[in-house]
Amino acid sequence: MTTDGLPPESNATGGLRMGSGRARVTLQIIAEQLAVSTATVSLALRNSPLVAEATRLRVQQLAREMGYSYNRSAASLRTDRTNILGVGFHDITNPYFAELLAAIEETAAERGRSILLATYGEKLDRQERALTTLKEYRPDGMLVCAAGGSTAESFSHLIAADMPLVQLSREIPGLELDFVGSDDRHGTELALEHLIGLGHRRIAFLGENQLISTSRNRYEGYCDTLARHGLPFDPALVYSAHGTRENGLKGIQQVLDVADQPTAAICFNDLTAFGAMLGLRHRGREAGADFSIVGCDDVQEAAQWYPALTTVRNFQEEMGRRSAEILIRRIAEPAAPVRRIVLKPELVVRGTTAPPKR
C-alpha cells in the first residue's frame, strides 16, 4: 500500500544549523557573501557558459572554501531528475548477482548515476514493499530481477507511473519491458549436446523451477534437446528446487538414488553444480572421473573448483553493463520501442565432464 512505510515520526530540527553550530552552506549563503544572485551561483557551479569566467571562478572558489555540498534532494525536487538508478535483486550473496550488481554499479558511476539498492529474497511481499519504497525515492529508472512467481501485476503501479524499467536476467511473461539476459535455452542445449557427445544417455537436471524464466527456459532446452536426440525423458532425473548450493547437494543425492542411475547432470546454475559436486563426494565419487556435471553462469569460483567446473558462460559483466546502459537510454527516450538484448552463452569445458564410466 502506498500509505504504509511512511516515516513514522520525523523529528525535524528545523534543519538550519549543524551540530557544531555553523550554519549549513547553501547557494543562498554563497550568493549573499558574493553579492550575486542564487541563480548566478547555481549556474557558476555547474560551469554554465552563461556566467562570466571571473564570476565562475569566484563562486567556485568560495564554494570550496566554505565546504559547500550540492544538495541533490533539492535539485531533484526542482528538476524531477535524481540521477538515481533503483536496483531490485533477490539476493546479492549469490555471486552471479553480485557480479551483475558490480557491473551495474560501475557503469552507473561512469555515467554519473548512483545505485539505490533493494533486495527481497524470493519473497513476493517483500519485493512489493521494496519496489514501492524505491519508487518513493523517485529514481530516474529501475533495474529489476524479479522474485520467482512475480506477475505483470506486481509491476503495474510502476508502469502506470511511467517509471523507466528494465528486466535483468529473469523475464516476466506478458510484460512489455526492456530486457537484458541470456539465451538460456541455447545455453542448456550446448551443455546437453556436450554431454551427449561424450556418450552420456541418462542425464539429470538439477534445479528445475517453473517460477523463474531462466529455469523454465533452461529446462525447456533440456527437454527439447533430449527429444531431438531421441533420448527418453525421465521425470525421476529432474530435481525441482531453487538454485542454491544446498539444493545441489540434495538434488544429486536424490537422482543418485534412482534405480537406473544417471551418469551426468545439468545444473540450473553454478551454485547448484557446486552443491552437486559436494554431494558426489559424500557418496565417494568425484565429478569428472565418476560422474559429469555441467553448471551454468561461470561465476568466478567455477574456474577454481577442483576439478574446475565445466559450465555455460553467461557474461555477467557484459549483462550488467548493458542493462545499465539500456536503462539510461530508456530514461532518455521513454517512448522508444522496447528492446530485448539476449546474449549468446558459451560452453566452457573444464574438468567436471568426461565420457561415462563403463
Place this chain on the structure above:
Amino acid sequence: MTTDGLPPESNATGGLRMGSGRARVTLQIIAEQLAVSTATVSLALRNSPLVAEATRLRVQQLAREMGYSYNRSAASLRTDRTNILGVGFHDITNPYFAELLAAIEETAAERGRSILLATYGEKLDRQERALTTLKEYRPDGMLVCAAGGSTAESFSHLIAADMPLVQLSREIPGLELDFVGSDDRHGTELALEHLIGLGHRRIAFLGENQLISTSRNRYEGYCDTLARHGLPFDPALVYSAHGTRENGLKGIQQVLDVADQPTAAICFNDLTAFGAMLGLRHRGREAGADFSIVGCDDVQEAAQWYPALTTVRNFQEEMGRRSAEILIRRIAEPAAPVRRIVLKPELVVRGTTAPPKR
C-alpha cells in the same frame, strides 16, 4: 571537488505531467479533491492521531485510488532526513563484502532505511568522488569500508559536515569514529597456534598488505605469535599483495620456491586461500595432505571446497547487521561516545590442515 560531478544538463520538462498526460498526484491534488488542506492529507497519510478517523480513511482511500506515491525527495528537503544509508565498499564481488552488504541491506530494510551504494575498488580517487557524491544525496549516515591507504584526511569533509559515519571491517588510524569489525590479531593467533600445535614450524603468510588495517593486524598477530612460540621469522615466507584469488595462487608458488620450503600457510582471507589451494595443485600437491592452509573469514564457499577450508570465522552476518544498527543509533544520538564493536573470531577446523609430512 564539490563542483565536479554536478548534473551536466538537466532537461527538466516542467515536471507537472506524466508521459501519458495525466497529472502526477500530489498531496495538493488529493487535498483539492477532498476539499481539505494539504496539511490534513499529510497527517492522515502518516496515520497521525491528530486527524479524525473518518478523514483519515477518506484520504487514504482516495490516495490509493489515485495511485498516490509519497515523494521522499520533497519530504527530505523539508525534514532534513532521507532515511537513506550510504554504503561505500571497495568491491562487492568479493563474497566477504557481498555477505556484509546483504546483512546491512536486510537490517536497513527492517528499520525502514534504504541503501545507496558506491564502490571504488582500492582507488583513493574513486573513493573520494564516490563519497562526495553519496554525501550530496544527504544520507542520514554512511557506512564505509575504506580503500587501502585511506587517511583520516579523506573523511574530514564528511566529519566537518557532521555526517554520522561508521567504519566497517577496516579501520583508519587516527579517526575517532564508530567501528565494527573483528579482532583480526586474535584470529591469526588462533590459526597460527592451530598450525603450530599440529607440528608446523615453517609457516608462510600470504597477502600481507600494510595499507589496510585488517591485513596489518593479521600480520602482526602472525609475527607476534611466531615470536611467542620461539619460532624464527623469515621474510621469504611472506607474500605481500592484495587478498585476491590470483594473488593466493602467485603467493603460494613464490613461497614454494624458497629453498627451505614452508609446510603451511596462513592466508589473509579465504579468497587468497582458495588461490593458494589451486596453486598447490599446479605443483601436484594437495591442501591438507601435502601442505596446510588456513584461510580467514569463512565465506560460504569455504565449507564447500575440496578439501573444505580450515579458516577463521568472522561472522559477516552479525558484523553487517551490527554495523547498520550502530549507524542508526549514531544518527539518533550524534553526540554519544564513540563505539568500537570488535567481534571475537573463531577457528573452524576443516580439511586443509594436518600435521606436516615427514
Place this chain on the structure above:
DNA sequence: CTGAAAGCGCTAACAA
C-alpha cells in the same frame, strides 16, 4: 480536529 502560510535548497523562465 482542520486550515493558512511559510519555507526546505535548488533551477528555470523571463527581464533587465
Place this chain on the structure above:
DNA sequence: TTGTTAGCGCTTTCAG
C-alpha cells in the same frame, strides 16, 4: 552577463 520571481512536494508551526 546577471537578477527577479516562482515553484517543485512536502511538513510544521500557529491559529482557529
